[in-house]
Amino acid sequence: MLEVRHLRTLIALAEAGTVSRAAERVHLTQSALSHQLKALESHYGLAMVKRHGQSVQLTEPARRLVALGHTVMNELQTAERDLAKLARKPTGTLRIALECHTCFDWLMPIMDAFRKHWPEVELDLVSGFHPNPLALLADNKTDLVIGSENKARRGIVYHPLFRFEVLAVMPTDHRLKTKRYLAAGDFAKETLITYPVPEERIDLIRRVLKPAKIHPRRRTTELTVAILQLVASRRGVAALPNWGIKNYVDYGYVIARRIGKNGLWSNLYGATTGEVARLPFVRDFLETARRECFAKLDGVVPVQ
Amino acid sequence: MLEVRHLRTLIALAEAGTVSRAAERVHLTQSALSHQLKALESHYGLAMVKRHGQSVQLTEPARRLVALGHTVMNELQTAERDLAKLARKPTGTLRIALECHTCFDWLMPIMDAFRKHWPEVELDLVSGFHPNPLALLADNKTDLVIGSENKARRGIVYHPLFRFEVLAVMPTDHRLKTKRYLAAGDFAKETLITYPVPEERIDLIRRVLKPAKIHPRRRTTELTVAILQLVASRRGVAALPNWGIKNYVDYGYVIARRIGKNGLWSNLYGATTGEVARLPFVRDFLETARRECFAKLDGVVPVQ
DNA sequence: CATAACTTATGAATGTGTTTCATAATATTC
DNA sequence: GAATATTATGAAACACATTCATAAGTTATG
Numbered sequence: 001m002l003e004v005r006h007l008r009t010l011i012a013l014a015e016a017g018t019v020s021r022a023a024e025r026v027h028l029t030q031s032a033l034s035h036q037l038k039a040l041e042s043h044y045g046l047a048m049v050k051r052h053g054q055s056v057q058l059t060e061p062a063r064r065l066v067a068l069g070h071t072v073m074n075e076l077q078t079a080e081r082d083l084a085k086l087a088r089k090p091t092g093t094l095r096i097a098l099e100c101h102t103c104f105d106w107l108m109p110i111m112d113a114f115r116k117h118w119p120e121v122e123l124d125l126v127s128g129f130h131p132n133p134l135a136l137l138a139d140n141k142t143d144l145v146i147g148s149e150n151k152a153r154r155g156i157v158y159h160p161l162f163r164f165e166v167l168a169v170m171p172t173d174h175r176l177k178t179k180r181y182l183a184a185g186d187f188a189k190e191t192l193i194t195y196p197v198p199e200e201r202i203d204l205i206r207r208v209l210k211p212a213k214i215h216p217r218r219r220t221t222e223l224t225v226a227i228l229q230l231v232a233s234r235r236g237v238a239a240l241p242n243w244g245i246k247n248y249v250d251y252g253y254v255i256a257r258r259i260g261k262n263g264l265w266s267n268l269y270g271a272t273t274g275e276v277a278r279l280p281f282v283r284d285f286l287e288t289a290r291r292e293c294f295a296k297l298d299g300v301v302p303v304q
Numbered sequence: 305m306l307e308v309r310h311l312r313t314l315i316a317l318a319e320a321g322t323v324s325r326a327a328e329r330v331h332l333t334q335s336a337l338s339h340q341l342k343a344l345e346s347h348y349g350l351a352m353v354k355r356h357g358q359s360v361q362l363t364e365p366a367r368r369l370v371a372l373g374h375t376v377m378n379e380l381q382t383a384e385r386d387l388a389k390l391a392r393k394p395t396g397t398l399r400i401a402l403e404c405h406t407c408f409d410w411l412m413p414i415m416d417a418f419r420k421h422w423p424e425v426e427l428d429l430v431s432g433f434h435p436n437p438l439a440l441l442a443d444n445k446t447d448l449v450i451g452s453e454n455k456a457r458r459g460i461v462y463h464p465l466f467r468f469e470v471l472a473v474m475p476t477d478h479r480l481k482t483k484r485y486l487a488a489g490d491f492a493k494e495t496l497i498t499y500p501v502p503e504e505r506i507d508l509i510r511r512v513l514k515p516a517k518i519h520p521r522r523r524t525t526e527l528t529v530a531i532l533q534l535v536a537s538r539r540g541v542a543a544l545p546n547w548g549i550k551n552y553v554d555y556g557y558v559i560a561r562r563i564g565k566n567g568l569w570s571n572l573y574g575a576t577t578g579e580v581a582r583l584p585f586v587r588d589f590l591e592t593a594r595r596e597c598f599a600k601l602d603g604v605v606p607v608q
Numbered sequence: 609c610a611t612a613a614c615t616t617a618t619g620a621a622t623g624t625g626t627t628t629c630a631t632a633a634t635a636t637t638c
Numbered sequence: 639g640a641a642t643a644t645t646a647t648g649a650a651a652c653a654c655a656t657t658c659a660t661a662a663g664t665t666a667t668g
Contacts, residue, residue: 002380004307005626019645032627034646039626044387054636054644061390068383072376076306079372083348083365309655323616336656338617343655358615358665615664622657629650636643 001043004076007069009036010048010058014066015294017055024302025294040065077287081117084280090120092279097126097133099147100268101195102224102244106297107146110289118281129197137273144282145271148203157277159270159286160303162293166203166264167256169231169238169245174255181258184212191236193227196220203266204239208259228254239264243297267303305347308380311373313340314352314362318370319599321359328606329598344369377595381588385421388584394424396583401430401437403451404572405499406528406548410601411450414593422585433501441577448586449575452507461581463574463590464607466597470507470568471560473535473542473549478559485562488516495540497531500524507570508543512563532558543568547601571607 005026012022013033023030041048048062058066084090094114098104115123126142134149136142137156150158168182176186187209197220199205209216219236221227227238228245231254239259249256258264270286277283293300309330316326317337327334345352352366362370388394398418402408419427430446438453440446441460454462472486480490491513501524503509513519523540525531531542532549535558543563553560562568574590581587597604 002308002384018643020643028626029628030645031629031647035626038646044384044391046387046391049645051635051645056645061387064383064386064390068379071379075372075375075379079368080306080348082368083350086365086368087348087350322614324614332655333657334616335618335658339655342617353616355616355664360616609668611667613664613666615662617662618660620658622655624655625653627650627652629648631647633646634644637641638639 002040002065004072006036006040007065007072009033010062010066011069011073012294013037013049013056014058014063019049019056021301027302073291077284081280081284084284087280090118090279090281092281093122093124094144094282094285095124095126095142097130097136097142097145099133099145099149099201101197101222102241103146103268105224105244106289106293110285110292113288113292114281114285117284121281131198134271137271143272143276144285146268147271148266148268149271150267150269155273156271157274159272159277161268161270161286161290162297162300163265163267163303164297164300165242166239166259166266167242167245168204168259169228169240169248169254169256171232171234172252172255174234174237176257177255179257181261181263183260184208184214187216187237188214189216191217191219193219193221193230193236193238195227196222202239203264204259208264241266242299246298269303306344306369308376310340310344311369311376313337314366314370315373315377316598317341317353317360318362318367323353323360325605331606381591385584385588388588391584394422394583394585396585397426397428397447398422398586398589399428399430399446399448401434401440401446401449403437403449403453403505405501405526406545407450407572409528409548410597411593414589414596417592417596418585418589421588425585435502438575441575447576447580448589450572451575452570452572453575454571454573459577460575461578463576463581465572465574465590465594466601466604467569467571467607468601468604469546470543470563470570471546471549472508472563473532473544473552473558473560475536475538476556476559478538478541480561481559483561485565485567487564488512488518491520491541492518493520495521495523497523497525497534497540497542499531500526506543507568508563512568545570546603550602573607 008026009022012025013019016022016025019033019037020030023033026033037048044061046061047059049056050059096107096111098107111123114121126136130136133142133145133147134153134156137145146161170176176182179186192204194202199210217236219230221230224240224244227240228248230236231238242256245254245256248254270289272282312330313326316329317323320326320329323337323341324334327337330337341352348365350365351363352369353360354363400411400415402411415427418425430440434440437446437449437451438457438460441449450465474480480486483490496508498506503514521540523534525534528544528548531544532552534540535542546560549558549560552558574593576586
């Protein structure tokens with residue numbers, strides 16, 4: 001009766017908090033998940049979710065099954081990794097180029113795990129700034145580019161990773177703190193603190209400020225913590241992924257506000273050549289990245 | 305892609321040795337399993353079985369998946385046990401009455417495991433000989449009767465366990481050792497060594513010798529090893545389950561022959577009242593018994 | 609060596625069971 | 639109170655696992 005699909009569903013539900021969002025995550029409809037849950041409940045004679053206003057809470061039996069799900073999914077991934085190694089000696093390189101600075105934050109633990117799982121594969125980060133990272137793929141200077149671009153190009157395949165919201169970060173006593181969300185005009189008089197990259201690489205500028213013809217002062221620094229430091233000490237405002245600043249907001253170090261009524265959302269993709277996309281260890285890397293980000297990063301949803 | 309059903313199939317295949325017998329074990333057709341295997345092979349790009357004449361041998365990838373299957377099935381059973389405990393405090397008793405002597409051999413380790421898994425349940429063996437064990441159920445003197453009877457009776461449900469072959473056991477130098485199988489007449493001049501139970505309880509007598517009006521001498525003893533001892537020292541022949549004597553035959557201590565052209569087969573059932581059948585720990589016990597017996601006992605097949 | 613009794617493989621048909629669709633019901637937000 | 643979320647549910651659609659029918663290949667046996 002219990003199948004892997006039920007475990008996937010329950011894990012997604014535990015992470016997403018609502019049936020609808022869990023459904024997106026497992027690429028099914030809300031209805032399908034509702035039926036699945038009903039089937040589980042009637043089979044075990046136990047409630048799996050307790051409706052709690054807008055969201056659902058998992059019951060103890062459901063949490064037990066989630067625990068089962070985690071161990072099963074781990075065992076399964078390990079086994080499939082072993083099969084991939086049996087199919088072919090997994091030698092090769094995985095050079096990763098990053099288009100977005102904050103990605104470092106989630107990438108590190110995943111690279112560490114990868115090194116353990118595929119000791120035979122040479123893992124590398126392509127360092128330095130590159131005006132056109134996708135060109136590195138064609139030039140065989142990298143194997144994987146992580147960024148938000150997904151324009152169709154011949155020979156390049158995009159692997160959707162996840163979608164996240166970019167929030168405006170401000171000092172706790174900022175004059176705009178009462179606003180529910182910020183409009184382009186609100187940035188006119190601000191200093192924008194960013195990573196040292198061209199304007200086109202900064203979502204807020206490219207997609208919100210430039211179209212509104214607003215050009216705030218800019219100040220740049222390399223590290224996320226440095227940006228937050230500057231924001232907290234009232235040197236300006238920043239725009240950062242919600243999962244990157246969650247801890248600082250929860251701690252009351254800075255405050256965050258939505259950008260525009262529906263928020264400023266960004267998709268993240270992994271881009272490879274078609275050939276590289278077929279390598280088992282690359283697929284494993286991408287799958288792990290997705291899984292771990294959905295599990296560990298807050299407010300992350302599937303692409304689209 | 306990989307689902308629990310594939311793992312069940314591969315485990316059954318590892319235990320049964322042929323696709324057809326594995327299919328019986330998982331209650332599917334041979335064709336279904338063949339399709340499943342084909343799907344696995346094309347999905348992983350790896351062969352799962354190597355045809356080896358009449359039987360199949362699992363390849364390394366398949367064995368890896370069987371290992372995965374074992375851990376997954378264990379985790380799964382543990383989780384479902386936990387769910388059952390969450391549904392209701394599992395207090396109660398499980399008193400087991402045995403209709404067949406040899407069943408002790410496989411029952412012991414299963415009872416040990418049960419005690420670990422359900423410490424709250426009082427486990428007991430109903431000792432002594434009982435002319436009509438099924439009556440004990442109605443009298444509430446036992447909760448479970450293990451035997452080969454399955455005549456429909458109101459209020460009693462039978463849970464198929466497994467089917468095994470009863471073989472004639474003889475000293476290595478017996479005059480009948482050249483025969484491929486023994487007929488009823490062959491027993492006429494033999495001494496039959498059995499457990500100390502009435503004739504009707506001995507399959508060989510009830511189903512083979514009595515219909516042929518053959519009544520050999522009988523000599524009885526309590527323990528299986530004692531029976532084998534007597535056989536080996538030429539005091540007579542015995543009829544025992546194949547899995548009970550496998551080691552002694554392999555070691556060359558005694559020899560075993562089929563009884564009748566198609567062999568003498570016996571079905572084993574667990575009998576309970578309808579009420580007891582619903583208790584989670586009883587279902588768990590029966591499921592574990594089946595699983596372990598199929599895994600550990602040689603030449604055991606599903607009932608029917 | 610031929611036949612019987614086993615195996616497994618395979619394509620087409622079947623049928624079960626999951627998913628989607630459409631919609632109702634209910635809660636939350638502004 | 640309207641708008642926008644959420645989940646629940648029965649019926650319809652669809653996917654896909656299983657069965658059926660059958661072929662083709664081994665192994666045993668007289």
